[in-house]
Amino acid sequence: MTSGFDLSPIDHAARVRAICADADGTTLHTDLTDVRWLTGFHGSNGWAITRRDELIVGTDGRYGDKAREETAGTGATIVVEQRADRLHRRLVELLGDTEVALDASAVTHSTWTRLAADIDLVNRPSPITRARRMKDAAEVERIAAAAACADGALAEVEPNLCGMTELEVRAELEYLMVRQGADDRSYETIVASGPDHGARPHHGASRRTIAEGDTVIIDVGALVDGYHSDMTRSWVIGDPTPEQREIYALVAAAQEAGLEATRPGVQATEIDAACRAVFDEAGYLDWYIHGTGHGVGLDIHESPFHSPISTDVILADDVVTIEPGLYRGGFGGFRIEDLVHVTESGYRVLTHSPKRELN
Secondary structure, three states: OOOOOOOOOOOHHHHHHHHHHOOOOEEEEOOHHHHHHHHOOOOOOOEEEEEOOEEEEEEEHHHHHHHHHHOOOOOOEEEEEOOHHHHHHHHHHHHOOOEEEEOHHHOOHHHHHHHHOOOEEEEOOOHHHHHHOOOOHHHHHHHHHHHHHHHHHHHHHHHHOOOOEHHHHHHHHHHHHHHOOOOEEOOOOEEEEHHHHOOOOOOOOOOOEOOOOOEEEEEEOEEEOOEEOOEEEEEEOOOOOHHHHHHHHHHHHHHHHHHHOOOOOOEHHHHHHHHHHHHHHHOOHHHOOOOOEEEOOOOOOEEEEEOOOOOOEOOOOOEEEEOOEEEEOOOEEEEOEEEEEEOOOOEEEOOOOOOOOOO
């Protein structure tokens, strides 16, 4: 545990028992996030093999002790080799001549080709990726803690936005999130200000100084024990113009419509459509240039995804964002984003920074 929070332990042993008990043959897991979710081990190189009542984790010499420590109690057999070619040979030996399931979406074409030269691979969706979708109480606890770190950092920085550069705001937020107890930032904080930068949803940050009259978008999240948070708030520096008031009010109304549509059993397209309908009715739909949200967990972007072409259905214990926005060069932009835990009856908001009204 590296975070500054007293968090409930994650029961990796129970996850291993469940995945291995349901195993149909042999499965190779190469997605590092899947490996971490299942076993607790996280590093830059590793894989896991699951069979009925068996778990094997392989990694290189940099992570041997770490893998043993982080998988303790799961019953995992740890395989460590110093060199990549030797680790590959051990993997081939362990898998033998049997058919091995691997999720092709989790590897590059070159990696699949290299593995398939020595292993009888069949493409099959990862059972871990499916299981990761619904968050348990310990996971929601970590995501909520990460959200609280971002809330606290933003509360300190917001009063001083005018006169700071975008880069200064980003650096201050990322420093303060760690001071609040986070392990790191969740992603590179977005600070987009003014009529041009504010019109770019993923602008990032620059040396531009935030000035009177600017629209400002800050998209900020923290990382706690591997789990991400995600939040966006928007402002006008100084007195807003009538146009700025109108656009901000539309974004706020669209976000509220998206939240109201969020509940188990709805199509993700319905959440997206609820937001778009507000913009369409007002004649601003062409200012909306991205999807409405996504799942959040050990990855910052994971299923479900809210967009016009999504095939996802919202499930209880999803943790998702609702984040409509409007952007136009010469005007700037606004986005409002909350992170919510989907419950049996609706949702619970995990991000608590105020959403300011433009008076």
